[in-house]
Amino acid sequence: MKQALVTQCFGDDWNKIIGLTRPRMEDYCKRHGCDFILIDKPLTHPIQYSKSAIGNIMATKGYDQVTFVDADVLIAADCPKLSDDAGVFCAFDEGAYLDRKPEMAKLAGTFGGMIEPKFYVNTGVFVIHSKAVGILSMPPIGLHPNHFAEQTWLNVMAHLWNIPLTDLDPSFNCMTSVESHFGLDRHKDAMIIHYAGQSNDLTKLADQIKSDDAKLAELGR
Numbered sequence: 001m002k003q004a005l006v007t008q009c010f011g012d013d014w015n016k017i018i019g020l021t022r023p024r025m026e027d028y029c030k031r032h033g034c035d036f037i038l039i040d041k042p043l044t045h046p047i048q049y050s051k052s053a054i055g056n057i058m059a060t061k062g063y064d065q066v067t068f069v070d071a072d073v074l075i076a077a078d079c080p081k082l083s084d085d086a087g088v089f090c091a092f093d094e095g096a097y098l099d100r101k102p103e104m105a106k107l108a109g110t111f112g113g114m115i116e117p118k119f120y121v122n123t124g125v126f127v128i129h130s131k132a133v134g135i136l137s138m139p140p141i142g143l144h145p146n147h148f149a150e151q152t153w154l155n156v157m158a159h160l161w162n163i164p165l166t167d168l169d170p171s172f173n174c175m176t177s178v179e180s181h182f183g184l185d186r187h188k189d190a191m192i193i194h195y196a197g198q199s200n201d202l203t204k205l206a207d208q209i210k211s212d213d214a215k216l217a218e219l220g221r
Contacts, residue, residue, distance in 0.1 A: 008039035048149035055136040079191040086127040087166035092173040095120025134161040
């Protein structure tokens with residue numbers, strides 16, 4: 001099975017962040033035999049919708065499975081291969097503790113779709129098989145809902161395409177809110193630390209990433 005890890009990063013400020021996180025992403029790829037791909041040119045706005053290019057990457061380069069991670073993640077050195085036992089679509093269901101399902105159903109209705117939400121995943125870390133590529137379908141031209149960027153739209157697509165979810169353990173998408181809710185210690189327990197919601201101050205974020213990276217290295221992770 002041909003596999004890749006994909007991330008995306010746009011602009012000089014974010015390039016400083018990916019400069020801190022990319023080495024661990026590339027190490028992950030070397031350990032687990034997958035290619036590293038960086039999407040560095042935005043396709044549309046909100047720019048997060050650019051991850052829809054994953055579908056084109058899979059089709060043109062022959063990848064059977066892609067693991068996507070946001071630029072603002074640190075992957076621990078002992079992180080196992082996410083794509084093992086991932087099914088066709090694997091992501092962390094943050095809707096299990098933050099109920100965003102009503103807004104998802106509302107968005108689907110706005111575009112003429114009727115869904116009964118079963119999950120609401122965070123799209124900062126996910127694994128997708130080519131069989132589930134329909135979830136990367138774009139909205140109508142010129143209409144790009146900005147409810148948590150592309151995240152709510154992708155969740156809607158997963159339901160409309162009837163894609164089954166393999167739930168990702170929160171340790172593989174350890175956001176600040178997840179860390180406290182599940183009693184995780186990001187340095188000792190997290191396989192992937194995700195700095196979701198911290199992009200309003202990228203200088204502060206860079207300092208946090210440097211500190212956590214050093215702490216992981218100290219622990220041999």
